[in-house]
Amino acid sequence: MFSKLNRSHRASSVERHMNDFRRGKGWGAQIKRMGRRMTVPRRAIFKVVSNSSKHLSAEDIYMEIHKKYPGIGLTTIYRTLKLLVKTGLLIKHEFGEGCARYEYTAGKIKEHAHLICMSCGKVQDCSDIDIEKFGLDKISKEVSSRYSFNIKRKRLVFHGLCEECVKGGKK
Amino acid sequence: MFSKLNRSHRASSVERHMNDFRRGKGWGAQIKRMGRRMTVPRRAIFKVVSNSSKHLSAEDIYMEIHKKYPGIGLTTIYRTLKLLVKTGLLIKHEFGEGCARYEYTAGKIKEHAHLICMSCGKVQDCSDIDIEKFGLDKISKEVSSRYSFNIKRKRLVFHGLCEECVKGGKK
DNA sequence: ATAAAGATGAAAACTATTTACAAAAGTATT
DNA sequence: AATACTTTTGTAAATAGTTTTCATCTTTAT
Known part of the structure; x- marks a missing residue:
């Protein structure tokens, strides 16, 4: 093919x-x-x-x-x-x-964010959001210049409640 | 009172x-x-x-x-x-x-990024960079709307080489 | 002051991960 | 292909961080 x-x-x-x-x-x-x-x-x-x-x-x-x-x-x-x-x-x-x-x-090379549900523990990939374009590139630039830090890898994680757990009312 | x-x-x-x-x-x-x-x-x-x-x-x-x-x-x-x-x-x-x-x-409430040196293991706070203003706010908004995720906490970590380790040539 | 519920410390239990070591398998050289 | 050399492996034992158990001690409401 x-x-x-x-x-x-x-x-x-x-x-x-x-x-x-x-x-x-x-x-x-x-x-x-x-x-x-x-x-x-x-x-x-x-x-x-x-x-x-x-x-x-x-x-x-x-x-x-x-x-x-x-x-x-x-x-x-x-x-x-x-x-x-x-x-x-x-x-x-x-x-x-x-x-x-x-x-x-x-x-x-593209980094993606992760969502972790604090209720059910599920981990989701946000692979369809280009976090670089949404602003991570600017933060990185600022960080590496202000701290003279040579960034090799970026990790962005959101903790919160996933769709099901919000709906389900599970806490 | x-x-x-x-x-x-x-x-x-x-x-x-x-x-x-x-x-x-x-x-x-x-x-x-x-x-x-x-x-x-x-x-x-x-x-x-x-x-x-x-x-x-x-x-x-x-x-x-x-x-x-x-x-x-x-x-x-x-x-x-x-x-x-x-x-x-x-x-x-x-x-x-x-x-x-x-x-x-x-x-x-303000979240700050963390820098972890892959060589010496040191962990630094980036408390003087407002990551929200630098774009994290936009990413968050996009994530929470696109994934219906109720964000409670954000975590941004950079792995790389700290100033000393880059200079020192360690690793 | 007292009773009821909660918190503590010591030791034991657990869990994920690493190490020790003898046997097995991969690699380079004949 | 047989050799010799080195790396890798599997088993079992060791580690390290964290949690549980349980009898005893504290805190708090009465």
Whole structure:
């Protein structure tokens, strides 16, 4: 389905990037550059996190992996997650539940806000609002110049009540 | 009863609020309204957190308290912190160090950004940048209308390299 | 002053995450 | 392909922050 479309136009660097990531190629290369190895467990874990758009916990990933690879242990999940965070493909979130959650961000430079419901605990992505354009760019500029801070990553989180909880009257 | 006394200088509601909080009065009242009690450990803990402008961990608070009240245990610190968070006087932060940190916010409605250095781990407040005016207000409005989300609290965190670490060339 | 409800401290329990270590698997070199 | 070398793994044990349990002590309303 892509071959026809792509005949005429040369894949942009971003597209190539994304494709590499999809195939796990990019990560394999990155890993190798660090003098480390691409293994079966790592490939499996990468597949799970990169195919999910949710915020997965180590436990979530373990349970998913466990269906296909009952031999892979939780320890390996933690180790691999740490590695993925280090290579920048994954963001580690701590939403205050007592466990970390991981979000796949390959190639995506665009930051998005998160909504956390204080009543039901649900976490939503605001991926369709361009927070940069809505003013985050100005704040960032001001912050980095006024504090001489070299910003690498931005995180915007709103705590409040989600639509259902407001309606449902749940407190 | 206040109108006559405060003829020359009528304390604004914010000032009264702040004064109450400074004396611990406000919290005492709030606590009582919840059918709970004001005790010696709670007063001591409140004093420590409300007089500090830092981001204190439970351990930090415990050590501070312990100088004056060696009898007060860490468990009570945790219980009291939870109570203070519930009444809204304290914000619980999880900066990714493995322990929570608490920030006193009595009366202060103004939200400020935080800078976390990825190299040395230092956490800075950006209290002198009005992030609302710099665009957070617009993002919030957009988010709450587009997602029907009732925003109670906003959190903006920048991860990157602080001035010293950029200069020092560490990492 | 007293009774009832709530709060406390010490120790134990819990939970997410990390570490230790011997065995297994990936990689580069023959 | 067999080798030798290094990294990674799985299991179990260790850690660290936080929460729970429970008997005792405080606070508060009466």
